[in-house]
Amino acid sequence: MPSVRPLDTGKSLSSSCSCSNKIYVAVHERRLDELRSGNASLLSILTTPVGMEYMANFTACSKCQESGGRCGSSPCLDEFVCYCPDGPWSLACSQSGAGLAALLLGIVMFLIFLVIWESKKRKTHKISFLWNRKAIGDHNIATFLESYGFLSPTRYTYANIRKMTNSYKDKLGEGGYGSVYKGKLNDGRVVAVKKLKFSKGDDGRDFINEVLSISRTNHVNVVTLLGFCFEGNNRALVFEFLPNGSLEKFMHGREVGESLQWKTMFDIVVGIAKGLDYLHRGCNTRILHFDIKPHNILLDEEFRPKISDFGLARLCPQKNSIISMSEARGTIGYIAPEILSRYYGNVSHKSDVYSYGMMLLDLVCGRQIDNNESQDNSEMYFPEWIYNRLERVEDVSIHGVMNVDNNKEFERKMIIVSLWCIQSYPANRPSMNRVVEMLEGSLESLQMPPKPNHSSPTTFVFGSSPMITTRDNFC
Numbered sequence: 001m002p003s004v005r006p007l008d009t010g011k012s013l014s015s016s017c018s019c020s021n022k023i024y025v026a027v028h029e030r031r032l033d034e035l036r037s038g039n040a041s042l043l044s045i046l047t048t049p050v051g052m053e054y055m056a057n058f059t060a061c062s063k064c065q066e067s068g069g070r071c072g073s074s075p076c077l078d079e080f081v082c083y084c085p086d087g088p089w090s091l092a093c094s095q096s097g098a099g100l101a102a103l104l105l106g107i108v109m110f111l112i113f114l115v116i117w118e119s120k121k122r123k124t125h126k127i128s129f130l131w132n133r134k135a136i137g138d139h140n141i142a143t144f145l146e147s148y149g150f151l152s153p154t155r156y157t158y159a160n161i162r163k164m165t166n167s168y169k170d171k172l173g174e175g176g177y178g179s180v181y182k183g184k185l186n187d188g189r190v191v192a193v194k195k196l197k198f199s200k201g202d203d204g205r206d207f208i209n210e211v212l213s214i215s216r217t218n219h220v221n222v223v224t225l226l227g228f229c230f231e232g233n234n235r236a237l238v239f240e241f242l243p244n245g246s247l248e249k250f251m252h253g254r255e256v257g258e259s260l261q262w263k264t265m266f267d268i269v270v271g272i273a274k275g276l277d278y279l280h281r282g283c284n285t286r287i288l289h290f291d292i293k294p295h296n297i298l299l300d301e302e303f304r305p306k307i308s309d310f311g312l313a314r315l316c317p318q319k320n321s322i323i324s325m326s327e328a329r330g331t332i333g334y335i336a337p338e339i340l341s342r343y344y345g346n347v348s349h350k351s352d353v354y355s356y357g358m359m360l361l362d363l364v365c366g367r368q369i370d371n372n373e374s375q376d377n378s379e380m381y382f383p384e385w386i387y388n389r390l391e392r393v394e395d396v397s398i399h400g401v402m403n404v405d406n407n408k409e410f411e412r413k414m415i416i417v418s419l420w421c422i423q424s425y426p427a428n429r430p431s432m433n434r435v436v437e438m439l440e441g442s443l444e445s446l447q448m449p450p451k452p453n454h455s456s457p458t459t460f461v462f463g464s465s466p467m468i469t470t471r472d473n474f475c
Helices: 029-037 042-046 058-066 095-126 138-146 158-164 205-215 262-282 350-365 382-391 408-421 432-440
Strands: 004-007 010-014 024-027 070-073 080-084 087-089 171-175 178-184 190-196 225-231 234-240 285-288 297-299 305-307 314-317
Touching (some): 058 070, 158 225, 205 314, 350 382, 350 408, 350 432, 408 432
Antiparallel strands (some): 004 010, 070 080, 080 087, 171 178, 297 305
């Protein structure tokens, strides 16, 4: 006969089996008495329904549910129990566990924020200052420019630009980018206003490049940007006025009566080199110009040179000298070979050195750099022709320079430096800092460079376009 014992809320049967298993079943007390007296079988008792009542503490249950638990009771004691994720509690789930979870979640979110912020900071420091490559609205570009605070120059309205130029009355020059007009600020200062042409699909990237590149500079040999205008399709840059125009007009005898003294020409050459050295090393961010040529060198009233036109410039961290480009950019005849073919090496600040060397050769030797010139006439490659004459100590006259002193030392020094700068491989070219040292040092200290290679990019044929630009990857 199985043993039985009563429970608190009804009765329970315990049946001992051969396998030593125990099963507890709630039964009605009256039916248990019938079993004892032999008036009922065990099976009938087990199949008789038993009514159960659960007496819950509804106040405690509400608190339990509010804390994230589920209401219940202890299997051993007649007490309320709140079942929580971290185990059963007497009234409600522990708030210390929730607080710890919230704290850990907060720490994780803060670390994610720091990673995102640092990533954005690095991208901002690289340039770009350079923003999303997709076309963005006028308002966003203006906001982007103004976000740089004191680094951003004054912003003018289009009405301001029209007023300062007297409705574009005095035109100073014109190029593929647009036109330059003479203007005057409210304080009486004379300025040059560069009004840019707008073309369909222009997302403002070159405009932002120029504004942010020049606004980060402060050097006697780099043009000063005073302000800008970005209003719909109207874009303009306001520069300091440089009365002597570009260096180009003093070359090749293009202007009657426009001649320079030897010392003046040499100072111009040194000044350009110092300006480029500043762009490469003097700023927190390295600036690569990519369009060094006589047209982009302006002269003030004392013939001090100032590098201008930063529309193709690239900005990169100082530690990053090598950059990535998908296509060539620059002006034909001044483009470094590595920009056209990676066979020569990586694109870097040495690409500006090459352009400087070609400009110097053009300036010194009085012959325009033209890819279509002489190549089909069986003439010798121009730098090699200069090199051979230099070896034979023959005269290489400078056009547009008053050679009253007959000072051949200046001439020879400038030619040697230029030939060093146009070496085909970037690693063989000097830095702009070294160029300054070579120009300011003695002629005797200069070594003859290797003979220029026939595979120079000036022998390549590009077609009729004088300038090559790109939509490339940012560094």
